[in-house]
Amino acid sequence: MSGLSVPTVHLGLRDWDHLVPLMTGLVRVPGFEVRIEARDSTPDVLAEPGLDGGETSFSRYVQARAAGDDRLVGLPAFVMRGFRHRCALVRTDSPLRSFEQLAGARVGLTGWPDSGNTWTRALIRAAGVDLADVTWRVGPLAAGETDKRRLGDRPLPANVSAMKAGESLTGELAAGRLDVILTPFMPPEFFTPDSRFRHLLDDHPAAERAYWSATGFVPGIHLVTLKKEVVEAHPELPATLLAALEQSKRHWLGRRRLLTDTTPWLLHSLTESATVFGDDWMPYGTVRNAAMTAAFCEELHAQGVWPDPIDPAVVLPEAFPEPFPEPSAAAATSAA
CATH class of the missing domain: 3.40.190.10 (Periplasmic binding protein-like II)
Structure with a gap:
């Protein structure tokens, strides 16, 4: 991290469309200057000294945590998730x-x-x-x-x-x-x-x-992580960044629902998704991802990817304010 008055946070993320408002500065992280490098593939955050955090494989993160490696702090923000x-x-x-x-x-x-x-x-x-x-x-x-x-x-x-x-x-x-x-x-x-x-x-x-x-969940694939030393230096960063990620996602959804002509049947897909999943099919937050996290830990052990049972509590130990407030009609209009 660098900067005299406002800390600069360097993140490596793939350019998922719901991250674009954050990447372009349309959504800000209060108290921090967040600079995001768009990557073609998932970065190895620990192997890059220039990164303070970024997109991380859920599997590799869980295995590291199960082994007692806490050098990365995971945010309950699964930026890549989807049915398999x-x-x-x-x-x-x-x-x-x-x-x-x-x-x-x-x-x-x-x-x-x-x-x-x-x-x-x-x-x-x-x-x-x-x-x-x-x-x-x-x-x-x-x-x-x-x-x-x-x-x-x-x-x-x-x-x-x-x-x-x-x-x-x-x-x-x-x-x-x-x-x-x-x-x-x-x-x-x-x-x-x-x-x-x-x-x-x-x-x-x-x-x-x-x-x-x-x-009751869509499987999580990648999550956002921060290096432990960055979190120790700025303990307010995880919750602040998580809130900004949520705001970015909400803004993206509002724009997507307004500008549906980018894909011939996008309106139908968005309408059906809202009917099936409600307002948010990819929720952030520890509690709302608890069942999914527990199921994933169980699969890693059952499939022999990890030799021992994994306690889901070690995966996302940080406490974050939740649930996030639902956007008001005025906020949704503003986002659009």
């Missing part, structure tokens, strides 16, 4: 159409300990498939991607192996050497009429709505 039913892809000619059918399948994924893939494997487990009955291969979605720790730092199960150099998930799936791939991001050709791939589930939105009804 949509993340399973097959070839268009595949007979597979459900997670229940994946026993004995050859499944490729973009990273073994990754948060999103952990949530997707949880769906496979919930469908009654033993993860030990699946042959897992870990590698890049497309050939040439090298900027990721895909295997983690812990021993892998015997049925998990890394792809060879030059291989990719899309290439192996197209060639028929994989039956399914799990990916948080769709390959470019998925958006073309002649794509070789489709979703495993014929109606993933219906499955996702059912998941919401059963669990």
